[in-house]
Amino acid sequence: xxxxxxxxxxxxxxxxxxxxxxxxxxxxxxxxxxxxxxxxxxxxxxxxxxxxxxxxxxxxxxxxxxxxxxxxxxxxxxxxxxxxxxx
Numbered sequence: 001x002x003x004x005x006x007x008x009x010x011x012x013x014x015x016x017x018x019x020x021x022x023x024x025x026x027x028x029x030x031x032x033x034x035x036x037x038x039x040x041x042x043x044x045x046x047x048x049x050x051x052x053x054x055x056x057x058x059x060x061x062x063x064x065x066x067x068x069x070x071x072x073x074x075x076x077x078x079x080x081x082x083x084x085x086x087x
């Protein structure tokens with residue numbers, strides 16, 4: 001779940017962000033909340049249209065999802081290890 005959320009928030013390409021969001025939505029719908037903590041909140045926050053703008057995905061949406069304890073550390077780790085030194 002973490003990798004899909006990170007891709008939906010931080011991938012360069014809008015199509016990849018949207019595809020990851022759709023994949024996460026599909027998985028939450030099929031497997032339910034037991035496999036994906038706060039899945040409904042993530043799906044409604046990082047939806048197909050809101051991820052169309054990279055600036056909003058990085059700042060607004062990522063900040064909202066980072067408030068969830070399950071995703072906070074993976075987001076910080078991804079930004080520190082991957083995005084800080086390499087775009």
